[in-house]
Amino acid sequence: MSKITIPLGPQHPALKEPGNFMLVLEGEQIVGATVRLGYNHRGIEKACEDRSFIQNLYLIERVCGICSHSHTTCFCMATEDAAKIEVPKRAQAIRVLVGELERVHSHLLWLGVAGHEIGFDTLFMYAWKDREQVLDCLEMISGNRVHYAINTIGGVRRDVTPEQKAEILKRMDILEERTKYYIQLATQEPTVLARAKGVGHLPTEEAKKRGAVGPTVRASNVPFDVRKDDPYLLYDELDFKVITSDSCDVFGRLVVRVFELLESFKLIRQVVNDLPEGPISVKVPRKLPAGEGVGHYEAPRGEDIHYVRTNGTEKPERVKVRAPTLANFSSIAYMLEGGYLADAPIVIAAIDPCFSCTDRALSISTSTKGEYSLSWEDLRKLGIEFYRSRGIDFTRIAK
Amino acid sequence: MTEGRTEEAIKEKLEGRFGTNLSNWIVQRTRRMYVELPREALVEVVQFAKEELGFDHLSTITGLDAGEHLELIYHLFAKGLLLLNLKTKLPLSDPKVRTITHLFPGAEPYERELEDMLGATVEGLPPGRHYPLPEDFPPGQHPLRKSWKVSDAYPQEV
Numbered sequence: 062m063s064k065i066t067i068p069l070g071p072q073h074p075a076l077k078e079p080g081n082f083m084l085v086l087e088g089e090q091i092v093g094a095t096v097r098l099g100y101n102h103r104g105i106e107k108a109c110e111d112r113s114f115i116q117n118l119y120l121i122e123r124v125c126g127i128c129s130h131s132h133t134t135c136f137c138m139a140t141e142d143a144a145k146i147e148v149p150k151r152a153q154a155i156r157v158l159v160g161e162l163e164r165v166h167s168h169l170l171w172l173g174v175a176g177h178e179i180g181f182d183t184l185f186m187y188a189w190k191d192r193e194q195v196l197d198c199l200e201m202i203s204g205n206r207v208h209y210a211i212n213t214i215g216g217v218r219r220d221v222t223p224e225q226k227a228e229i230l231k232r233m234d235i236l237e238e239r240t241k242y243y244i245q246l247a248t249q250e251p252t253v254l255a256r257a258k259g260v261g262h263l264p265t266e267e268a269k270k271r272g273a274v275g276p277t278v279r280a281s282n283v284p285f286d287v288r289k290d291d292p293y294l295l296y297d298e299l300d301f302k303v304i305t306s307d308s309c310d311v312f313g314r315l316v317v318r319v320f321e322l323l324e325s326f327k328l329i330r331q332v333v334n335d336l337p338e339g340p341i342s343v344k345v346p347r348k349l350p351a352g353e354g355v356g357h358y359e360a361p362r363g364e365d366i367h368y369v370r371t372n373g374t375e376k377p378e379r380v381k382v383r384a385p386t387l388a389n390f391s392s393i394a395y396m397l398e399g400g401y402l403a404d405a406p407i408v409i410a411a412i413d414p415c416f417s418c419t420d421r422a423l424s425i426s427t428s429t430k431g432e433y434s435l436s437w438e439d440l441r442k443l444g445i446e447f448y449r450s451r452g453i454d455f456t457r458i459a460k
Numbered sequence: 461m462t463e464g465r466t467e468e469a470i471k472e473k474l475e476g477r478f479g480t481n482l483s484n485w486i487v488q489r490t491r492r493m494y495v496e497l498p499r500e501a502l503v504e505v506v507q508f509a510k511e512e513l514g515f516d517h518l519s520t521i522t523g524l525d526a527g528e529h530l531e532l533i534y535h536l537f538a539k540g541l542l543l544l545n546l547k548t549k550l551p552l553s554d555p556k557v558r559t560i561t562h563l564f565p566g567a568e569p570y571e572r573e574l575e576d577m578l579g580a581t582v583e584g585l586p587p588g589r590h591y592p593l594p595e596d597f598p599p600g601q602h603p604l605r606k607s608w609k610v611s612d613a614y615p616q617e618v
Contacts, residue, residue, distance in 0.1 A: 097589060098569075098591060098592060099590070099591055099592035099593065099594065102592040102593070104603070104610075106577075106604065107603055107604060107608075110606075142488065142489070142492070269516060269517075270564075270565055270566075271565055271566045272517060272518055272564060272565075272566030272567075273566075285517070285539060289540075290537075290539040290540050291491055291537070291542075291543060353494070354488070354492075355492060355535060355543060355545060357519070357537075357543060364519065366519045366520055366535060368520075368522040368533065368535070370524065378524070379522070379524040381520070381522040381523075381524075383519065383520035383570075387520075387569055387570075388519075388520075388566060390569065391565060391566045391568065391569070
């Protein structure tokens, strides 16, 4: 049979973000795959060199829309190491708390997306409905659903009140119950098993060799978790398990994530019940002394690493961001090969890719048109006009 | 393990093998160590760290424009031990370094990034597409060089 090469992406290969996969097919089977990235490169690293540390926090937060707290914490830890700043215990605890709530939100989001990719939309709707519980907690603590802006250099910006603590604990109980249902579903539901077992195989040795991280490598039976292996914040004082699976496929990645939810609830309860007293931040000068630091963090998708070099001014000399998805891309090509075309979306989705994080860095758009804003009505008109000029008329149905 | 013991042990082993090639040791805190080395010794040190000392995970490679030279930092991690940051300098007139993809296949995107963003030349990197710059990006321009401005590549945007 002759081979054909088809492009999957850059538009919507699995998730709603751009990435391109060139798949070489022999019939329905994938015999070769190459990955092309860079569509979301936004110039964040370069832009960081032009901004103060505080401004950078807000920029770094926007590296990713899902693990925003992971990136700011990682950046703060690197900067604090560089400038030799001690962060108060209470602030560290609040960072852990928000970090674990974020992990819960991210894993539930993934669970929904995975359900959607395998054509099991009921799971998608259930998971996203439950995710609202944790988003409400985050909104309550920080005022925001996704970009929490809780971190600052030297601590956190908001404290947690006793009422908030009680509310978080209440919602964790609800979520724990739901998670038990998901565990049952992930391990017993025939639809899930049929689509996940044996799909996207990544043997232990291959995962190690290719430097995979996060739930992807843990599902290949490698117990690599930065929270245990390079403990930061309060993690060496907290009790939790590193979840692994030896099935080395999409099923394993599903199992690892749902069981990790339980560990996160455990961590959240420990932090909330035993929140250290004291200040939530220390005062940090605007100009930081010259130095360097590496932030190492276990984001929901895996190991996140930031390198920050300071030069005695109020702006950093260099900020480097390596998000977990980039480390996992080398494994994707391997996982796709030998599989079927129909499984490609779930195999790609199973690493929980986040292209925005991965591509961080170029093309800064400075519009020549100046700033202007559109009302909802204007925007609607603009859309109708745009399509009409291309021969599609919505006027009749858009009344 | 007692504070600082692991760091000392790793340092001793590396020094025993590579001696004067390694300079400017900094043990910043538990599990953070920095060391400088000439680029000629880089591949051997990375190989030794991986095979003999258990640094089996390459977290990433940072590149930066330090004025007279490019500086590369290889962040190697050994689970439960420490994060070892190997620094090496490349002169701007000849910014060449050998690839480590034979040791860490996952290093490929990191090395391509060094080529695209900083204009380093990674010898032995298999031919392939750009990452992360687009294919039609003006050749010879490297955004993370300090002298680079957005207007160099996109004059119409500024």
